[in-house]
Amino acid sequence: MRFPNDRHGEAAGEGPQPLDIVVTRRDVLDEASFRSTGVLDLYEELFPASERDSADDIVRWLLSDDVGERRHFSVGGCEMSYRLDSRCFILRAAGRAIGLGFFTYDHASDLIYCNHVGIGTAWRGGGLAHAFYRQMVGMLDALFPRNIGVVLEVEPFDRDRLEAIIADLERTGRRQLEADEQAELRRLLRVSWYDRLGYSVFCDARTMRPLACRSPCLDPSLLSSDWANGEESYWLMWQARTGAPSAEMRAGPLWHQATTAIYVEILAKSLVAADPIGRRFYWDYATALVARTLQLSATTDVHLARCLGDDDRQLLSRWRRLAIDLI
Structure with missing residues (x-):
C-alpha cells in the first residue's frame, strides 16, 4: 500500500523519497522477504534488549503460529485453545524499513494488542509517526472488522x-x-x-x-x-x-x-x-x-x-x- 496521499519523507541530509507500507502475510509472505526489509535491524535499533523478543520468535509468531487459526494444547489434563492473528506493518523508504508496528488480534476478546511501534530516529518529526500510526489502525480495522x-x-x-x-x-x-x-x-x-x-x-x-x-x-x-x-x-x-x-x-x-x-x-x-x-x-x-x-x-x-x-x-x-x- 502506498502511504496516504503518496506522501514523501526525507531523512536528515537526504532528498524526498517515496514511502509505502507493507504487511506480513499480505505483502510479505515468507521469512526471507521479511528479513530482507531490514525491519529486524530497525527493531534492534529502536528497542533495548530488555524490551525485545527474539527475532526467531517474532518470525514464528508472524508467519506460522499467530495466523488466525485456533491452536489447541493440554496442560495437566486440561484442554485449552487460543486464536491469535499477529501482523507487522513495515513503513519503507525506497524499499528499506524506517518504521514498524507489531500488533496481535485476540479473537477471544476482539481486542488488538499493540506490541511495538517505532520510527527510525532520522525520520522523526513532521508528523510522520502519527500519520503512520493512523494508517496502521485503519488497516487493522479493515483486517479485523470485529475489533x-x-x-x-x-x-x-x-x-x-x-x-x-x-x-x-x-x-x-x-x-x-x-x-x-x-x-x-x-x-x-x-x-x-x-x-x-x-x-x-x-x-x-x-x-x-x-x-x-x-x-x-x-x-x-x-x-x-x-x-x-x-x-x-x-x-x-x-x-x-x-x-x-x-x-x-x-x-x-x-x-x-x-x-x-x-x-x-x-x-x-x-x-x-x-x-x-x-x-x-x-x-x-x-x-x-x-x-x-x-x-x-x-x-x-x-x-x-x-x-x-x-x-x-x-x-x-x-x-x-x-x-x-x-x-
Whole structure:
C-alpha cells in the first residue's frame, strides 16, 4: 500500500523519497522477504534488549503460529485453545524499513494488542509517526472488522523523580544525562505520544492514579525461582475503535478483559503451547499472577482518563524548553 496521499519523507541530509507500507502475510509472505526489509535491524535499533523478543520468535509468531487459526494444547489434563492473528506493518523508504508496528488480534476478546511501534530516529518529526500510526489502525480495522479497540502497555513514570531531574537540569545547566535519567524521561515521552493519539489509561477513580498491572516473566526457561525477578509493572492504555458498539463498555469489565487478553490469551498461552508438559508450572505461575492483579483491583472503581494530568504536562513543557536530545 502506498502511504496516504503518496506522501514523501526525507531523512536528515537526504532528498524526498517515496514511502509505502507493507504487511506480513499480505505483502510479505515468507521469512526471507521479511528479513530482507531490514525491519529486524530497525527493531534492534529502536528497542533495548530488555524490551525485545527474539527475532526467531517474532518470525514464528508472524508467519506460522499467530495466523488466525485456533491452536489447541493440554496442560495437566486440561484442554485449552487460543486464536491469535499477529501482523507487522513495515513503513519503507525506497524499499528499506524506517518504521514498524507489531500488533496481535485476540479473537477471544476482539481486542488488538499493540506490541511495538517505532520510527527510525532520522525520520522523526513532521508528523510522520502519527500519520503512520493512523494508517496502521485503519488497516487493522479493515483486517479485523470485529475489533473493539487497541490496548497496550507502557512503563510507569515517576512524577517526583522527573520533577527532581528536570529541576536539577534547570538549576545547573548541565546537558548530559545519566542512563537512568534518560530512561525515566523516555517513559514520560512515550506516554505523552500515546496521549496525543487519544489513548486513555485505566486508573483508580478515587485517586485518579493509573492502575499497576504485573506482567509475568517472559522467559519460561529460567528456573522457577527466578521468574519473579523477570516480572515488570505496566500501565495499560486503551483506545476504542471509532464507532465500535462496545466503545462505551464500562471501564471495570474492560480492564479485566484487557488484562486477561494480554497476559493469558496472548502471553501465557503462546509460551506454554510451545511446550505444554515442560511449562505446566509456568502456566500455574503466570495465571496465578494475573489472578492476583485482578483480585487487587476487584473492589476498585476503575475509570478511563487522559494519560497526562496538568502537572505532567507542565513537566513535559519544562523538559522541552531545555532542548536536550536524548541519546
